[in-house]
Every structure is written in C-alpha cells, then in structure tokens.
Amino acid sequence: VNQPAVMAEILGGLVLGATGLSRIPAFKENVFPAASLPLLKLVADLGLLLYLFLVGLELDPVHLLKIFKKSVSISVAGIVLPFALGAGVANIIYASYADPSVSFTSFLLFTGVAMSITAFPVLARILTERNLLHTKVGQATISAAAVDDFIAWTLLVLVIALINNSGG
Numbered sequence: 394v395n396q397p398a399v400m401a402e403i404l405g406g407l408v409l410g411a412t413g414l415s416r417i418p419a420f421k422e423n424v425f426p427a428a429s430l431p432l433l434k435l436v437a438d439l440g441l442l443l444y445l446f447l448v449g450l451e452l453d454p455v456h457l458l459k460i461f462k463k464s465v466s467i468s469v470a471g472i473v474l475p476f477a478l479g480a481g482v483a484n485i486i487y488a489s490y491a492d493p494s495v496s497f498t499s500f501l502l503f504t505g506v507a508m509s510i511t512a513f514p515v516l517a518r519i520l521t522e523r524n525l526l527h528t529k530v531g532q533a534t535i536s537a538a539a540v541d542d543f544i545a546w547t548l549l550v551l552v553i554a555l556i557n558n559s560g561g
Contacts, residue, residue: 399518441514448517448535451526457536467537472509472545479508499556506552510545511538 407413415421425433457464483497483504491500516538517526525531 397519397522399515399522403515445514445517448521448526451521452532452535456532460533460536463533464536464540467533468540468544471511471537471541475508476505479505482508495556496559499552499559502552503549503556506545506548509541510549511541513538513542 409415409424415425480501483501486504487497487500491497517535520526520531520535526535
C-alpha cells in the first residue's frame with residue numbers, strides 16, 4: 394500500500410503487544426515470558442539508541458545551526474496546536490477516564506503535553522526510507538522534531554513533578 398516499513402512495524406507492535414494478542418494470557422506467557430522482558434527492553438533501547446546515533450551522524454550541524462530559528466518556530470507551532478487539542482480531549486474525557494485523586498488541571502496538563510511529543514524515531518525512519526533526510530525540508534523537519542521533543546519531554550517531566558508534588 395506504498396507505506397513506509399515503519400508503519401508495518403507499528404501495526405505489528407499493536408497486534409502483538411498489550412493492545413492485541415498479548416491480552417491472551419497463553420500467548421503472552423509463551424511469546425513474551427516475564428523473564429525475557431528486561432532483556433528484550435534492553436535490546437530494544439540499545440537498538441533505538443544506535444539508530445538515532447546513526448541518524449545524527451547523517452545530519453549536517455552547520456546547516457542545522459543556519460535553520461535553528463526556523464526549526465524553533467516550527468517546533469513551537471508543532472507543540473501549541475497538539476497541546477490545545479490534547480487539552481480539549483482532556484476536557485471531554487476527564488470524567489470518564491481520570492482517577493478521582495487526579496485534579497483536572499493535572500490531567501489537562503499531562504494530556505496536552507503527551508499529545509505534543511513527536512514520534513522522533515518514526516519520523517527519522519520515514520525521512521531516511523524516503524531519501525528525504527538530506528534535503529532542506531528533511532533537515533528542517535528533523536531539527537524541528539528534535540527541538541519539539543526536547544521541549545515536550547522537558548515539559549512532561551515538569552508536569553509529572555508538579556503532579557507528584559501537589560498530590561494529584
């Protein structure tokens with residue numbers, strides 16, 4: 394269907410993971426025994442780290458510095474809209490899904506920030522597979538996504554610290 398390979402990998406993860414076949418206890422115990430999960434996570438994390446390192450080696454730091462202001466503005470726009478949509482969703486689903494001990498403000502902040510995070514490794518895979526990583530658009534996209542992820546993950550840490558300190 395002319396989709397990047399990473400889309401099939403995501404679909405496979407959904408089917409085999411906690412949202413799909415792993416809900417069946419016999420499947421989960423035989424395919425993903427509890428003893429293998431720490432090693433599986435370690436290998437997955439190392440693979441992701443190595444892949445992102447290799448993507449970083451392909452980027453031109455001089456060009457990235459030239460487009461830094463543009464990347465930041467694209468990134469801020471890429472955070473504000475998903476945050477607003479996440480806050481809107483939080484407003485709708487708070488009564489049905491939130492734990493009663495969690496305040497609405499904490500739920501709204503967490504949902505908004507979580508929606509603002511980019512799937513950076515997925516974006517890098519798509520740009521690499523489509524041979525767009527070395528184009529101006531690809532460089533601007535990947536640098537904006539890096540700035541976006543840095544800001545959004547920092548905000549997520551702050552929101553979680555705020556939630557933990559305020560008791561919900």
